Amino acid sequence: LSIPLLSPPPSPCLILSLSPSLYYCAQGVQPYPDGWNLPGGGAQRGNVLNLNGAGDPLTPGYPAKEYTYRYNLEEGVGLPKIPVHPIGYHDAIQLLKKVRMNIHTNNQVTRIYNVIGRLRGAVEPDRYVILGGHRDAWVFGGIDPVSGAAVVHESVRSAGKLLRKGWRPRRTIVFASWDAEEFGLLGSTEWAEENAKVLQERAVAYINADSAIEGEFVCVCVCVCGGGCYMISKLGSGSDFEAYFIRLGIAAGRARYTKNRKTERYSSYPVYHSVYETFELVERFYDPSFQKLRAVAQVRGGLIFLLADSQLLPLDASQYAGSLTKYAHTIAQLGQKHTDSLVKYGVSFDSLFSAVENFTVAARDFHERLNTLDRTDPIQVRMVNDQLMYLERAFVDPLGLPGRPFYRHVIFAPSSHNKYAGESFPGIYDALFDIERTANPKQMWDEVKRQISIAAFTVHAAAMTLTPPA
Incomplete structure (x- = not known):
């Protein structure tokens, strides 16, 4: 669950009930205990933090050890400003008629154990x-x-x-x-x-x-x-x-x-x-x-x-290249819904497609070299395994996605509009999201161009990691 961080009036709260048709009800199935559907009095639990990958909200980016500096609760990352309580859909029907309640909450730091x-x-x-x-x-x-x-x-x-x-x-x-x-x-x-x-x-x-x-x-x-x-x-x-x-x-x-x-x-x-x-x-x-x-x-x-x-890591750069090609076309098609604006603001996906093509060639050549690899040479085996292992690291931008410094993967990450579902090229996707309703279209299309350039650079840099050492 994701609840916006509101700046509330005095003493607000949120009672949360999810739609039965979307979340609870499989057609033709009885409620528990006669079946596996959720009864009307049951509620789905979850947290309402807005962490964006920060971990402990009082120590974002650092492990929450005894010696770690902690923000106070007012400064913590993603902590909701209002209490939220889930209820079942039968209860929601009654409470929607008239609501009165008292809220008691207690925030505390607790030790956890991995x-x-x-x-x-x-x-x-x-x-x-x-x-x-x-x-x-x-x-x-x-x-x-x-x-x-x-x-x-x-x-x-x-x-x-x-x-x-x-x-x-x-x-x-x-x-x-x-x-x-x-x-x-x-x-x-x-x-x-x-x-x-x-x-x-x-x-x-x-x-x-x-x-x-x-x-x-x-x-x-x-x-x-x-x-x-x-x-x-x-x-x-x-x-x-x-x-x-x-x-x-x-x-x-x-x-x-x-x-x-x-x-x-x-x-x-x-x-x-x-x-x-x-x-x-x-x-x-x-x-x-x-x-x-x-x-x-x-x-x-x-x-x-x-x-x-496995002697050689079972990781396939060629399959990754195929996925990059598919997802590059997907994000470009999303941009093509705004053809006039693409022309007006000079936005092109050519650099991204060029980078993906470079990656595809590099991945193909890399796997061709694997066919002639001397597997009795531990140094050669280690070198190609390191290239495969570090390939995923090459898609990480140390600056992170806009507004989300702990989400750093340029190819795969949740959209800022849906934190559970994965999105390809999330920086570009988020820049295109709701772009027609923006108050400053030039600024937003400049951001689209910036995100395309970041993605193109990242894919090209990843391709370089697959080339033979100098």
Whole structure:
């Protein structure tokens, strides 16, 4: 949930009830406990912080350690100015008739606990593959996060079993159980901030282990790194991969069972973040045999072991090039809705298309060189693996997106207008959003040109990282 930071009159508050047709109600399904729809008295929980990747709102950009300087509550990043309380849609009908209430809130700093386990690599111990998911929940968390936490535990158990048989991964595997995800991704973000320098130098990939199931239709594996049987797509935000991918530029991915999005149009799953999200819900309606959870564990675990044990990293720059081409055309088509303004203000996407073409050629040449690589030479293997590992970092702009300094990925990040859904070329997209309703069109079209130039430079610079060393 995202609530604007208002400058309120005295003693305001917001009572929040989401539309049943959009969020709760799957057609033909009974409310819980007779089915998996949300009852009218149930409410979806969530935080209303407006952090934009800042982590702890009192220590934006830095780990919230004992020695860290903290802003006071009035200066904190993204803290709402008014209290917000969620209610069910049946309650909303009654409260809309007449509302009277007393509000009591208490802000306090509380210690949180991340749990980190490391399995040292045998050949490249300074290269880290991370599997992380959170364990805190709104109420019981039968799906979010327990289904994901169970997958992490099972992956740890499997790794331990292999270790006792004498196996050890080529690269170091890091298992992470994050705290305070529901309060704004705090646990994972603070750990990323504390270890940012090490992670930027050593992290190969981050695989997210949040909710393992949100439907029964198909198991989908989405990564930004490509390669193998999984696809490159826009990750968006709203889960613990955010700081690693969008801020630090570490390749990331996730896998889960999802619904048929063509026929099931409701958001997430109906009892999401409610008191009805229980173990019984999963056992009775979503996965009675637990075969779906097992499949997700096998896919997530398979990704981790593939990334940790392959001699050459299973990352595909050519697939990335294909995605860049597709998304460049998508953002250009969005601009073409304003053909007259493009001509009037001299806006062109040619530099972006040229940069994407350069990247495509560089990626093709890079993979052709891999075919002649001497895999018995550890130096050559290490060099090409480093090029693949650091490719995602090349898409990070240290200055960040406009107004969002902790969102630094130029290709994939949430739009400022939708913080859950991913957007391609978010800087350009946000500059084009609502451009027809701006009071100063020249200034906004200048911003579009600036964002196109940043994107073109970034893609061209990423292509340079794939060229042979001088």
